[in-house]
Amino acid sequence: MKIIKLKISGLKLIKTKIYKDKRGSLKEVFKKNIIKKENFIFDLMSKSKKNTLRGLHIQLKKKQAKLITVTEGSIYDVAVDLRLKSKTFGKYMSLKISHKDDFSFFIPAGFAHGFVCLSKTCTVYYRTSNYRDAKTEKTLAWDDKSLNIKWPIKKPLLSKKDKIGMSLVNLKKEL
Template sequence: MKIKNVNIAGLKIIKTKMFFDNRGFFKEVFKNNLIKKNFKFDVMSSSKKNVIRGLHIQTKKPQAKVITVVLGKIMDVAVDLRKNSKTFGKYYSLIISDKSEYSFYIPEGFAHGFLCLSNKCIVHYKCSEYRHKESETTLDWRDQEVKIKWPIKKPILSKKDKIGKNLEFFR
């Protein structure tokens, strides 16, 4: 496994090892010696095509995450909401599928979300902190200042994600 940094400090692509044979594949997803973080909580979500989940953040008890796609293909997005960061309000996105040889590490202080690009997506999240419902909030997926280039105009959204806050709220 190897780590690749991207253009926003803290975000990392974890290059995984995949082993293929006539049965399919075996994939190493995470090793503690690469990212020294105590991950307490693992969750999975299932989504259908054109669903956007996010952009979520916990303002108290923030979570670092490792995102791995188990089935399908997503456009994964992380938005820097760290108040003193040089890249506050900037985002990084990438396409991840079940065939990708990588996972995406997102440290604390980032809003996270994704768009399901295939008929069905199953996404696994390793989280460094438990869910803290009282401080969960959502950045508006179409915030005019962040300007994420989503390849969709009318996604399927939860009630919570339809009323996301603008970037100004997080300053």
């Protein structure tokens, strides 16, 4: 495994090896000695239909670092820097990830995260450094004009919560 730093401080690709043979493949996803500072304690998976957009979510009290791995299909993944003292506050990083890729996306605590499913279905595996706290979870509006995120679709399938996400200006008051 190898760490590749990205243009926003803290964001990383965790490059892995995929071992393939006639039976299929094996992919390493996590090694504690690669991401030493994080204590990942909670794993979850989401399955989505094409054009489903989940996010942009952030935990305010129990901040979470995340390691994102796609196990089926492909997604357009987005992390928005909401660390108040960061030089890149309000900036985002996006990338396409599929189950065929040889990397996972590491997102440190203090970022809002979301993705849209690009394939017929997709399954996303999250490894997180804290439990989800629904009471203090906030949603940043996926279509906030100030973020200028270049989503690959215009009319996503959204949950009730994601339809009423907060603007960056309003969410900043709660950080």
